Amino acid sequence: MSLSTDVRLLALAQSFRTTLRHAVYLSRSMDSDGELTTMQMSTLSMAAEEPLRVSRVAANLGIRVPSATEQIIKLEQAGLVLRQPDPTDSRAVLVQLTDKGRAAWEAASRRRNERVAALLHQLGEDDRATLAAALPIIEKLNHTA
Amino acid sequence: MSLSTDVRLLALAQSFRTTLRHAVYLSRSMDSDGELTTMQMSTLSMAAEEPLRVSRVAANLGIRVPSATEQIIKLEQAGLVLRQPDPTDSRAVLVQLTDKGRAAWEAASRRRNERVAALLHQLGEDDRATLAAALPIIEKLNHTA
DNA sequence: GCTCATAGTTAGGTAGCCTAACATTTTCGA
DNA sequence: TCGAAAATGTTAGGCTACCTAACTATGAGC
Incomplete structure (x- = not known):
């Protein structure tokens, strides 16, 4: 990786992290009214696709198995x-x-x-198109991590 | 808002929320090695720009003032x-x-x-350009919320 | 069949968040 | 100008989600 490339990548990385942080605050403000927490929403989303194991719930949520057990029991x-x-x-x-x-999940x-x-x-409309194009790229990042 | 527009917007909204959730898991996995939590990073980021009040820290972090006081004291x-x-x-x-x-924050x-x-x-390179273009748009979302 | 790995639960402890109550300072209208 | 109300933080007490460690039970392999 050349030095100039490196600098540009680092700058983009920083912007990405900052924007992600802001988006999380936005997302959190939307979750804060309801009965279901973000983690509960995620768990139900996964189960909505197909039944899955406790260990997979834990892995997908980024928490340990005992914590997942706890939440699932609730x-x-x-x-x-x-x-x-x-x-x-x-x-x-x-x-x-x-x-x-x-x-409940659908609602x-x-x-x-x-x-x-x-x-x-x-x-x-242009902004929405750009945003739509960026989403799969972000997913790609996740996949290569 | 017309019905067809509504459907498209809802679909984009759902993709956006899903991608955001995945990105958060990615981000969390990067934070989990270090000494500073995400919240601490955010607090230091704000203070790095200029001194700010406890209430503003709380507002930016999306938590209550007493909780911010607690973290700041730490x-x-x-x-x-x-x-x-x-x-x-x-x-x-x-x-x-x-x-x-x-x-510590810089490191x-x-x-x-x-x-x-x-x-x-x-x-x-194309993907990076698309991603770079999308970041300010996401910030715009945040601003209009 | 014995040993080891895998899947989950239980137990106990920590950290971060909350609301309620309080002290202090500022603002503003009678 | 003075007293009431609003604003800024802190303290106190409690709740919830997360963790590690220890345990039970089942599956896999030599």
Whole structure:
């Protein structure tokens, strides 16, 4: 990596980190009204796709398995998920959405999407196109990490 | 807002929220090695620009004033910031960086920038340009919220 | 079959956040 | 100008989410 490239990459990295931080504050302000926390939303999002193990929930949330167990038990007590033994491996536990959980997730997700959409509405069409193009690139970053 | 526009905006909003969530996990994995937490980094970043009040730290971090006081006192005990009365308003307290605090912030910031830069290095030039163009747009979102 | 690795839970402790109550200073209207 | 209300922080007490360590139970391999 040449020196001039390095400087440009570092500058972009810094901007990226700063913007990400600001976006997190924005995101947090949208979460702060509701019943479901960001972590709960994430957990339900994963389970909405397909039942998954406790260890995968922990890995995806970036927390340890005991912490994930704790949170999942709370979701279970709230009637939003079920914990059932994995038929293919009796050690494992599969977390899956209940109907109530799916409804709660969809409602919460819709509310948040509507708020973000209201912000996006204030952008120009060009800006939205640029933003849309950037999202898969950010996902790529995540994937190569 | 027309219905078709609404659907497109909602779809973009959902992608945006998902990508943001993933980016947060990425960011968190980079923070998890060091001595300074994300919140501490943010606080030092603000104070690095200019001394600021406890209430502004709280507002920028999205936490309450007592919580900010708590964190700032810890930073003070670590010798990274000073708390001094605002000369223009005796109720207020100005948080400012010590030399040690500035050095710690710069070092931590550099480490994180280098890691992100290494990821950016793996992107193509076009992707980097798109990403760079999107950052100010995301900031705009934040500003209009 | 014995050993070791894997999946989760339980137990106990820490840190960060909250609200409520308080002290101090500033602002502003009667 | 003086007293009430607002603004700025701090203190006190409690809650929640996270952690590590220790444990149970199941699967995998020599």
